[in-house]
Amino acid sequence: xxxxxxxxxxxxxxxxxxxxxxxxxxxxxxxxxxxxxxxxxxxxxxxxxxxxxxxxxxxxxxxxxxxxxxxxxxxxxxxxxxxxxxxxxxxxxxxxxxxxxxxxxxxxxxxxxxxxxxxxxxxxxxxxxxxxxxxxxxxxxxxxxxxxxxxxxxxxxxxxxxxxxxxxxxxxxxxxxxxxxxxxxxxxx
Numbered sequence: 001x002x003x004x005x006x007x008x009x010x011x012x013x014x015x016x017x018x019x020x021x022x023x024x025x026x027x028x029x030x031x032x033x034x035x036x037x038x039x040x041x042x043x044x045x046x047x048x049x050x051x052x053x054x055x056x057x058x059x060x061x062x063x064x065x066x067x068x069x070x071x072x073x074x075x076x077x078x079x080x081x082x083x084x085x086x087x088x089x090x091x092x093x094x095x096x097x098x099x100x101x102x103x104x105x106x107x108x109x110x111x112x113x114x115x116x117x118x119x120x121x122x123x124x125x126x127x128x129x130x131x132x133x134x135x136x137x138x139x140x141x142x143x144x145x146x147x148x149x150x151x152x153x154x155x156x157x158x159x160x161x162x163x164x165x166x167x168x169x170x171x172x173x174x175x176x177x178x179x180x181x182x183x184x185x186x187x188x189x
Contacts, residue, residue: 033185040181047174050117054110055171057103058164064099068092078154092153101141104134119170129160 069075071091078084084092111118111127118127137155144151 036181036184040178040185043174043178043181046117046119047171047178050110050114051119051167051171051174054107054167057107058167061100061103062164064095064103068095078152084153089153096141096153101138104130105138108134119174124163124166126160126162126166129157130163133157133160 068077068091072088077092083089108131111131115123118124133155136157140151140155143149
């Protein structure tokens, strides 16, 4: 066989193998990029539509509650078995109706309408505790407003501190994940 034919065959084979390797690597890189872009889009929706708004509402609630405590000039609102004095009850009801109950309803609406954006494979127990807290308080308060049936002026279920903590931790986790995914996309360009 002629040497030039052998050289041409080898060159052709090397070119074909090179093209195939390049095609496989490019295809793989494109699939990784598409997965990264899809993950980034989902994380952005989680932050924009659920965890960002919930974190904001929780931070706002913390400040509002501290303002209430400052107004009452103490570190608590209720003492078990002891009713609030009339003026303090008025102050509490103002805060409850103008801040706490409406804000809790906003959080509940976010959870209800954006369940597909909740991080993880299950609905966290602390989220259920929050819903129980809000539903218990809300229905008792509505009954008092509409039927005059007095109640303890707060939910039968304490504010779930774990809920607050988990929402903030998940928000921070998603912010970090968002930055990582953006970094991966920037590096792959």
